[in-house]
Amino acid sequence: MKTFGRLASLLVALGTAAGAWALYHTRDRHPGYALDLRLPNTADARAPHLDVGFGREKITPELARAVWLAGFATGRRATAVHDDLWAVAMVIDDGHHRLGVVALDSIGLFHDDVIAIRRRVEARTRLDYLIVTTTHNHSTPDLMGLWGPRTGFSGVDDQYRAFVVDRAAIAVATGANRLAPARVSLYEIPIETAGLVTDSRDPQVFDSTLRMLHVTSALDGSTRGSLVNWANHPETLWSVNTEITADFPGYLRDGLEHGANESVGDGGGPTVRGLGGIHLYVNGAIGGLMTTSPETTVTDPYSGRAYSAPSHEKARAVGRILGRSILSTVAERPSMPELNPRLSVAAQTIELPVDNTLFRLALAAGVIDRGQPRLNRIRSEVAFITLGSASIATVPGEIYPEIANGGIVRPPGADFPIDAIEIPPLRELMPGRFKFLFGLANDAIGYIIPKSEWDDQSPWLYGASTRHYGEQVSLGPDTGPLVHDAIRRLIQER
Numbered sequence: 001m002k003t004f005g006r007l008a009s010l011l012v013a014l015g016t017a018a019g020a021w022a023l024y025h026t027r028d029r030h031p032g033y034a035l036d037l038r039l040p041n042t043a044d045a046r047a048p049h050l051d052v053g054f055g056r057e058k059i060t061p062e063l064a065r066a067v068w069l070a071g072f073a074t075g076r077r078a079t080a081v082h083d084d085l086w087a088v089a090m091v092i093d094d095g096h097h098r099l100g101v102v103a104l105d106s107i108g109l110f111h112d113d114v115i116a117i118r119r120r121v122e123a124r125t126r127l128d129y130l131i132v133t134t135t136h137n138h139s140t141p142d143l144m145g146l147w148g149p150r151t152g153f154s155g156v157d158d159q160y161r162a163f164v165v166d167r168a169a170i171a172v173a174t175g176a177n178r179l180a181p182a183r184v185s186l187y188e189i190p191i192e193t194a195g196l197v198t199d200s201r202d203p204q205v206f207d208s209t210l211r212m213l214h215v216t217s218a219l220d221g222s223t224r225g226s227l228v229n230w231a232n233h234p235e236t237l238w239s240v241n242t243e244i245t246a247d248f249p250g251y252l253r254d255g256l257e258h259g260a261n262e263s264v265g266d267g268g269g270p271t272v273r274g275l276g277g278i279h280l281y282v283n284g285a286i287g288g289l290m291t292t293s294p295e296t297t298v299t300d301p302y303s304g305r306a307y308s309a310p311s312h313e314k315a316r317a318v319g320r321i322l323g324r325s326i327l328s329t330v331a332e333r334p335s336m337p338e339l340n341p342r343l344s345v346a347a348q349t350i351e352l353p354v355d356n357t358l359f360r361l362a363l364a365a366g367v368i369d370r371g372q373p374r375l376n377r378i379r380s381e382v383a384f385i386t387l388g389s390a391s392i393a394t395v396p397g398e399i400y401p402e403i404a405n406g407g408i409v410r411p412p413g414a415d416f417p418i419d420a421i422e423i424p425p426l427r428e429l430m431p432g433r434f435k436f437l438f439g440l441a442n443d444a445i446g447y448i449i450p451k452s453e454w455d456d457q458s459p460w461l462y463g464a465s466t467r468h469y470g471e472q473v474s475l476g477p478d479t480g481p482l483v484h485d486a487i488r489r490l491i492q493e494r
């Protein structure tokens, strides 16, 4: 009896300690934070006014401390820096509203950290709204806690995370300081998916059109920079790589700035002039998932060499294919600058339920380090922006392209016998000619899957013998409907 009593009190003590631990780790980091922003565009008689500025800061980690690379499996310690990681920022001011975008070479940044960046820039930039996106690069330090030395141990180095928050804020402040009269031209460039990107899960729906916002000086027409929006996992180096690299977005940015031969010459290939300026890469609808896997053979458009096995050269070839398409389009079929484009901004805080049991445990244990406004709910955000004939929907994670572009199915083996909920597709709802979709924007909540395609219980989709990957890294089956609905409202309430 006495032993039982001791055991019981020990269990109670352990339970209390675990509860206190969980409460500490899931406490709301930004109590009361709620955005409900509606800034309509302002047509006015004043002289057309558009200022744009760019800034960038290196966010390469020091390898003196252990750096755990994110994506794939745990236990991948960085051994070298192959090329630098960056935070690249653009600030746009139409005389009424000021918008910032900063794109980071990172696996993903949680909403709490996004708010921390906003708080840093608030005082020094007079921004009305800041979008923080990550490229979802799989050769960068863990900032989400899922890829530490081993399962159950976070790979996040708090000191590095604070450094990234700081540098991102500096890049945005630099963009604001460099605001200068500019023109904006918009491009939509179809990109052939064969030999470049594959969709690892049916239905085969891509987000393969590349969109670009090209900023030139209003004074002399020179390139100030650009924002390029396309959709693919920057994981070309694959799971065995231990070298830090910006992957294809880095080569793309370099190629746009410096041209082909200057970026990394193979000799022999044609010299292509770069645009100069500072370029952002923002990922799109990469769920499903969009990847350049070892099964994809990519041919470098300049050297003609083909690459299948993961390598830096293969990542460079991906960047060069995109860069060449952009450079030739800008040179041969330049788009007219937008006439007096006005900005509108709508942004909304949303709460999303965490149904994923592993995520709940990881949150309670502090392995995933993010606060909860309520138990098993996280705070996130969606936004909808317009600028002239461009519109931008921001999505807080990796959305399946069929929610953006259409083509949601009700496959055999799905857990819910329902028709598509996330309709109409976002791009059908969006106004304007150039419809940008920013994925992993202001958060990194994992996969956003159409509910009718959700499959967490056997039988598996299409008679597959094993479970699919997406659901394991998703908050739950209602994330798709909730995110789609929140964005739909922002678009339709305009």
Ligand SMILES: [Zn+2]
Residues within 6 Å of the ligand: 136, 233, 289, 398
């Ligand atoms: Zn992913």
